[in-house]
Amino acid sequence: MSGANEYKPSLTRGLWALTVRELKKWLKDPVMVLMLVLQPLIWMGLLGKSMRIDALFSANNINLPQQIPIPSNAVISPTIPPGTPYVFLNGTMLSQMFANMGTNIMQNTFGVADYFSYMAIGMISMIVMTTTMFSGMSIVWDRRLGFLDKVLSTPVPRGAIIFSKVLNATLRAMFQATIILALAYVLGLQLSSTFTLLNLLGIYAAIFLLGVGLSSVFIAFSLRSTRMERPMQIISLIMMPLMFASNTFFPISLMPDWMQAIARVNPLSYVTDAVRQLTILPLDTSALITDFAYLSIFAVVLAAIGIVLSWRYLTK
């Protein structure tokens, strides 16, 4: 007779099978893989290289004349002989002074002198955010095409269905983050002296936590929305505020108070800071611990909410 009962459907087995399905799906699609590379390349290469805030303060940009005449009564100095109408400043030296001040301003504001490095890391969090939110949406298709119902009629643990989506979204985000980091390095990202290859593990951990939190909630949401457009609208609605009210492109400390309040609860700020600590900044361990503590809480709380909501839907 049938030996159906002798098989043990397990969470790990089902999780693995469903995740491999997703990975195969996108690895088999060359256009998709190309997009995964092109998208960060465009952001990084065009936006990253065009917004050169640090260049504002360069000696070239200040471009002072060789000699700068100053009315002598504007100078408080006893050594200037009376009757001298003008004193002259060395323009080259002054430019250099301004440039040095600029570097100081950059250093104090962004923690690093070059804005490209600062922004490149911000982009990692941005892309991780969009990728995790969007890739959870594939469950809408699974439901529409009847795949979800078929899987639900098998004895695979329901958790495997949800976790496979979360895992897929997160793996995809990690893959993209790696590409961005590599591209950024090629395009001139300056790593701090505290960077080691071991730091990559920390970077992946930070991305994983953000990915798990965001995708769990979005999968639950996608699962419950009857229209494909709904999750899309929500994503585009919350993407911008999350991106701008964080340290992705600009430091929080210079923002107005009300915005700082948002930025301080925004998980994107913590991922970005964690990754910056691990790459371009001289490592500040206590800051890193704060980042990871926050991200862990974020991931656990959101994953719990997301999984409970999805679970209820799948076992209705």
Place this chain on the structure above:
Amino acid sequence: MSDDVIVAEGLTKVFNKSLVAVDHVNFSVKDGEIYGFLGPNGAGKTTTINMLITVLKPTEGKASVLGFDIVKQANMVRKVIGVVPQEYTADEDLTGYENIILCADLYGIPREVSKKRALELLELVELTNFKDKRVETYSGGMRRRLELACGLINRPKVLFLDEPTLGLDVQTRTATWNYIRRLKREYGMTLFMTTHYLEEADALCDRISIIDHGKIIVTGTPSELKEGLGGDIITISVKENADVSEIIRGVENVKEVKNEDGAYRIKAEAGEVTAPLIIEALRKKGYTVTKLSLTEPTLNEVYLEYTGKAMRDTEESKEAFISQRITLRRARTV
């Protein structure tokens, strides 16, 4: 516990607290038979299947498959059943082989077993030559066969088929029927299927329940149902624009007359003898018969008899059908 493989008692599903998709249905399926739910689109067939395969929870009532309660022992049910859904659910980006292996993994079947079995099943549904091609490139018939293979991967004792030949051409449909018959004959499987094709129910099913508006109207073997009509069907049209029902009713052997927009549907014993008598009676009163047809009862007549409408009528009001369909879709997803 009875010998019946599937037992449903008062099974009910209400969507959104108001849309009654399945309304207190009772039925039982015997071991080794092909049992069909016949009804128009939106009658509640798929909802019933979805409850039996544990994807939907019933609002009321209960059902069991092989003695396992579909709610309390859902996981036991899932292990012993196979499902061939109405939609093409195979992943288009994967190959046929990969799809079957994926199904096997979901059942926790060890790889060394599933690899062998996948090849056997591909052979059974004649897809061996296409096993490494992406499903994207498959025709409708091939996809349907792949669904069938996936549904059989766990060697189920009961197989659920939801509209197994929906949208297939005649040849492919006949081929699919042959696969289904083989499953019953060679594997002794019990099959529960839904269809809105009368000829399919007639050709395949040992027993049928006609379902409409979520209720079972009648159950029986196809021949029982046909015999239950108690006679042949004569359809007649007259040239004159007058109601001649009474005249026809006066003819010997005529049991029932229905005037359907100028065409008279007459139920009569010994149709081949009665038909000339009817023509004669009408001629005497000065009416001219323009059309006459005599049919031995088919499921179509059975269907007409019990639901009061022809199968095709249900598709006439397309708008109503589509809106109902959309409502159902939405309701299922809430």
